[in-house]
Amino acid sequence: MSTVLQEAPTAQRTNRTGGAWAAVYALALFEARRLLTRIPMLLALAAYLAWIVWRTPGFEDGSPALQDADRNTQSGPLLIGLAVLLCANAAVLRSKRRDTERHFAVLVLEPWRRTAAHLLSVVPAALLAAVCVAGQFGWAALQSGSVGSGSPAELMVGPLTVLLSGAAGVLIARLIPSTLTAPMAIVLLFFFLLFFAGTVPAGDGERGLRWLVPVVTESTTNALPSDLIGRPAAWHALYLAGLALTLALLAVLAGGGRAWTLWGAVAGALALALTGGIAQTAALPATLTAARERATHTPEKDQTCVRRGGSTYCAFPEWTPRTDTWAGAVDHIKSLAGGTAHDRQFLVRQRIDATYGLAGDAAIETSTTPYQVTVGTAWGGNRVPEFSAAVAAVLVAGSEQKTNALCDGRMVTVMWLALSWQPDPMQSLRNVRLDDSVTGSAIVLSTTDPMQMTAGQTDVVRELLQKPHGSVAARVKAHWAELTAPKVTSAQAAELLGVAAPKGADKCGE
Amino acid sequence: MTRELVLAVWRALPWRAPAAGGILGLLIAGATRLSEGEPDPWLGLALLRTAALAYALGLAFLLDDPARHTTAAVPTRRALRTGLRLALVTPVTALWWTAVLFLVPSDMRPPAADVTLEAAAACTVTLAAAVAAIRLTDEPQPGPSVAAALLFTAVVAPLLLPHRWELIAWVGDPRWAAAHERWAWLLAGAVVALAAGLPEPVRRFQPVRRPRTRPQADGGLGA
Numbered sequence: 001m002s003t004v005l006q007e008a009p010t011a012q013r014t015n016r017t018g019g020a021w022a023a024v025y026a027l028a029l030f031e032a033r034r035l036l037t038r039i040p041m042l043l044a045l046a047a048y049l050a051w052i053v054w055r056t057p058g059f060e061d062g063s064p065a066l067q068d069a070d071r072n073t074q075s076g077p078l079l080i081g082l083a084v085l086l087c088a089n090a091a092v093l094r095s096k097r098r099d100t101e102r103h104f105a106v107l108v109l110e111p112w113r114r115t116a117a118h119l120l121s122v123v124p125a126a127l128l129a130a131v132c133v134a135g136q137f138g139w140a141a142l143q144s145g146s147v148g149s150g151s152p153a154e155l156m157v158g159p160l161t162v163l164l165s166g167a168a169g170v171l172i173a174r175l176i177p178s179t180l181t182a183p184m185a186i187v188l189l190f191f192f193l194l195f196f197a198g199t200v201p202a203g204d205g206e207r208g209l210r211w212l213v214p215v216v217t218e219s220t221t222n223a224l225p226s227d228l229i230g231r232p233a234a235w236h237a238l239y240l241a242g243l244a245l246t247l248a249l250l251a252v253l254a255g256g257g258r259a260w261t262l263w264g265a266v267a268g269a270l271a272l273a274l275t276g277g278i279a280q281t282a283a284l285p286a287t288l289t290a291a292r293e294r295a296t297h298t299p300e301k302d303q304t305c306v307r308r309g310g311s312t313y314c315a316f317p318e319w320t321p322r323t324d325t326w327a328g329a330v331d332h333i334k335s336l337a338g339g340t341a342h343d344r345q346f347l348v349r350q351r352i353d354a355t356y357g358l359a360g361d362a363a364i365e366t367s368t369t370p371y372q373v374t375v376g377t378a379w380g381g382n383r384v385p386e387f388s389a390a391v392a393a394v395l396v397a398g399s400e401q402k403t404n405a406l407c408d409g410r411m412v413t414v415m416w417l418a419l420s421w422q423p424d425p426m427q428s429l430r431n432v433r434l435d436d437s438v439t440g441s442a443i444v445l446s447t448t449d450p451m452q453m454t455a456g457q458t459d460v461v462r463e464l465l466q467k468p469h470g471s472v473a474a475r476v477k478a479h480w481a482e483l484t485a486p487k488v489t490s491a492q493a494a495e496l497l498g499v500a501a502p503k504g505a506d507k508c509g510e
Numbered sequence: 511m512t513r514e515l516v517l518a519v520w521r522a523l524p525w526r527a528p529a530a531g532g533i534l535g536l537l538i539a540g541a542t543r544l545s546e547g548e549p550d551p552w553l554g555l556a557l558l559r560t561a562a563l564a565y566a567l568g569l570a571f572l573l574d575d576p577a578r579h580t581t582a583a584v585p586t587r588r589a590l591r592t593g594l595r596l597a598l599v600t601p602v603t604a605l606w607w608t609a610v611l612f613l614v615p616s617d618m619r620p621p622a623a624d625v626t627l628e629a630a631a632a633c634t635v636t637l638a639a640a641v642a643a644i645r646l647t648d649e650p651q652p653g654p655s656v657a658a659a660l661l662f663t664a665v666v667a668p669l670l671l672p673h674r675w676e677l678i679a680w681v682g683d684p685r686w687a688a689a690h691e692r693w694a695w696l697l698a699g700a701v702v703a704l705a706a707g708l709p710e711p712v713r714r715f716q717p718v719r720r721p722r723t724r725p726q727a728d729g730g731l732g733a
Contacts, residue, residue: 040658047666082665086658097651179654180527180571183661184534187564191538194556195545 023109024117031121035087036128044083045128048076052136061380063145065223065318070150071231072140073133074215077158080132081165082186084125088166089182092118092173115174115255119248122166130159145325145380148318149226153233160240161214167247174254206359211236211280218358223377225302225316228295228354230288232280239276245269284357292354299351311346319350319377326375329384332421333391336473338480341395347372348391366400366448374400374447382445385422385432390446392417396484400448407508409493411453413476413483415444415461416497420472425465438462456490456502463499472497512594515586519594524574527653528599531568532606535561539613551681554618555625561610562629563664565603566636570660571653572599573640578650588710592644596637603633620681624690631693634700636660641707 035041059072092115095101104114133155140146172181193213210216211232218231246269253262295302295316305314308327315323326348334342351374353362364374373394375387392414393403406414415429422428430436434443434450439458444451453461464472479496482488491501538561542554572595575581581591607629611622639659643652668678677696679689 039655040662043662043666047670051669079665083662086661090654090658097654180530180568180657183567183570183657184530184564186661187534187538187560187567190563191541191557191560194553194560195541 020108020113024113024120027109027114027117028120028123031091031118032124035084035091035121035125038083038087038090040083041080041087041125044079048079048132051076051079052132052139056136056139057143059140060221060223060378061383062143063147063322063378063380063383064140064143065377066137066141066146066148066150067226067229067318068148068221068223069137069140069146070154071218073136073155074157074161075217076136077129077133077162078215080125080129081162084122084162085165085169085172085186086182088118088122088169089173090179091121092170093177093179096177097179110256112252112255112257115170115252115257118170119167119251122163122170125166126159126162129162130156133158145322147322148223151226151233153237154231156237157215157233157240160237160244164214164240164244164247167244167251171247171251171254174251206230206357207232207281207283209281211239212277214240220358220361221378222352222358222361224352224354224358225295225318228288228292228357230284230292230357232282235276235280237276239273239280242269242271242273242276246273292357295352295354299349303350310343311348313348315350315375316352316377322379323348325379326387329388330373330391333388333395333417336417336421336476337395338477339484341480341484344371344395346391346394348375349373350375350377352377364448366404368399368401370399371395372400376447382431385419385428386445387447388418388422389414389432389444389451390448393446393451403446403451404449406451407454408486408506409457409488409490410484410486411451411457411506412460412464412490412493412497414451415453415457416464416472416476419461419465420469426462429461429465452508454490454502454506454508456506459502460490460494460497460499464497467499512590515590515594516598519591520598522575522577523595523598524571524653527571527574528565528568528602531565534564534568535606535610536613538564539610542614542618549615549617551618551620554614555620555681558610558614558620558625559628562607562625562632563661565606565629566632566660567657569599569603569633569636570640570657571651572596572637573644574651574653576650578644582710589708592641592708624686624693627690627693627697631697631700632664634697634704638700638703638707641704645707645711 055072060068095104104111109117137150137155141150168185169182172185216231216236246266249262249266249269253266299316300314302316303314304317304320305312306320306323307313308323309331311327311330313323313326330346330348334344337344347369349367349372351364351367353360353364355362364376367374371394373387373391375390376383379387390400390403393406394400395417396410396414397403397406419425419428419432426438430438432445433453434445439455439462441455441458442453444453475497476483482496483493490506494501538557542557545553573592582588607626611619611625636656640652640656643649643656649655671677675692676685677689677692679686683689
């Protein structure tokens with residue numbers, strides 16, 4: 001037998017400072033990796049990415065105002081937030097469910113430090129949401145028709161809601177250690193949202209208590225200049241950040257943290273949340289109301305004007321890059337006209353109704369100034385034939401006010417001028433009519449007041465659009481004076497343009 | 511033997527989760543009596559749906575059995591044990607839903623039969639998911655995962671379902687009848703899935719079948 005001589009191992013002390021925090025970071029990294037690879041998380045991420053890819057290209061018809069695009073990024077991360085709430089909650093309760101709490105109790109890491117690690121593990125998910133938000137906004141910003149500028153505070157709302165829901169999930173797990181609580185809490189949240197949506201009357205004003213929910217949506221899709229929107233976005237971001245921090249610190253407290261700095265931090269975070277929460281619900285500043293009045297009633301004081309091809313284009317500064325596009329449409333229509341109309345000088349002015357900010361959705365009044373055309377803040381899609389119809393109607397009738405009475409054969413010329421140069425005239429005809437039809441009478445949408453087409457006029461326009469463009473264009477130029485004379489009937493117009501005359505007389509308001 | 515089993519299953523039932531869901535559902539439905547002013551049928555329907563969701567989330571925990579690996583060895587078949595749980599909880603559920611319906615004021619209450627169909631479909635889908643989770647995994651307590659899946663589906667389905675498969679219709683919507691036909695199909699499908707998932711599988715679920723190894727003559731003990 002040989003004796004094995006063993007030397008007693010010398011005791012080694014690792015006396016690094018911050019050893020506990022290093023363990024917290026290590027645990028946070030591990031939990032973050034686990035959190036991001038949970039099945040609900042992966043599904044939520046897939047659904048969110050699909051939503052981004054599906055929604056972004058068609059947002060505001062491919063010509064987004066970036067002050068709307070930033071707000072559009074807010075509702076998607078709610079899905080990620082939901083998954084983070086459930087998964088972070090389950091992660092905190094894992095040791096209880098698997099009965100490993102007793103093993104953790106012998107480790108150096110106290111429960112409150114483990115809570116802190118769980119809270120830190122939410123941060124990568126929030127960063128991921130931030131990357132997705134940046135991608136969605138960047139995609140909108142890179143589209144050729146984009147105008148305006150986004151607000152960083154609006155963009156931060158998405159990632160902050162993810163942080164908030166993660167902190168809520170950890171706090172719920174620390175307060176009521178049962179896996180049932182998180183789903184029930186979410187149902188309760190639905191209930192409160194539904195109940196207050198159902199009982200607090202809509203149109204309660206732009207500020208007020210509706211800002212207490214994480215994501216505040218607006219009812220209208222009319223873009224406004226950035227300085228007229230008046231959303232307290234920065235205060236709201238501060239409110240969300242303060243709220244998330246408060247919940248997180250409360251979770252650490254509930255996990256057993258008792259340092260006096262912790263109490264101080266809770267007080268500080270609560271102060272942040274209260275400051276943001278109270279500031280965001282305050283009344284609208286008077287200067288904003290005055291600026292909105294000015295932009296609505298005397299837009300010329302705010303606008304910059306440029307001349308293109310003999311016409312003047314006045315737009316709010318953020319929309320000046322779009323004047324070239326408007327000029328393209330106007331020049332197209334003028335080139336199709338005959339007589340003096342060919343060289344007509346227009347004033348294209350951008351007009352908005354900003355009186356109630358994003359809460360209002362009012363129509364814009366017609367202008368009485370001769371040869372002034374109104375253009376809105378949106379472009380692309382149906383807005384192009386609508387603007388063309390407005391330009392063609394003003395070219396034929398003389399002013400927007402006079403287009404209301406446009407009920408005779410001139411409507412045929414107006415619609416042909418407006419639509420014949422579009423890439424797909426029949427589709428544009430469908431789009432510009434309220435009921436999306438190409439037969440029968442219908443309302444024709446325009447930038448200001450709508451116009452009317454009778455069933456007979458619709459038949460003539462449809463036939464004209466189906467004929468070769470060149471032959472109709474030559475006839476329009478040749479008979480311009482007769483076609484645009486007041487009181488010309490649709491039958492006469494059809495005869496002049498070489499298509500079958502409609503049977504019924506022109507009668508609007510049927 | 512079934513009679514003896516009833517008592518044991520009754521005592522082993524995880525009552526807490528369905529009870530919590532049921533109480534939450536009653537509170538939610540009762541909140542409709544708090545709303546003032548014009549009765550709003552939209553709110554009534556929305557809150558009834560939320561109440562049904564709360565109860566269904568509770569039902570997700572119904573088949574949790576911490577002693578699953580022990581009870582797997584008893585001679586009573588799983589179909590019978592699970593079926594007993596379902597049979598015990600069904601009358602309670604019916605009572606609860608009746609109470610919820612009557613808590614909503616009659617001028618806010620949507621068509622009772624159609625909403626009951628929705629609630630029944632939601633509960634059956636949940637139970638079918640729980641049965642499937644037990645059949646396909648070894649997890650003794652699949653409740654949290656089933657609840658998470660149900661909640662996720664409830665949030666995402668109204669957003670992602672294509673128009674022709676729309677399930678969420680509101681009172682007065684012309685698609686109400688068509689949507690409830692789909693709910694009925696959903697209920698039927700869930701019942702079939704539930705029934706199919708009840709019996710214990712003969713062998714463990716294997717997405718990819720492994721090649722069978724030949725048993726060795728000595729029983730694998732080695733020489």
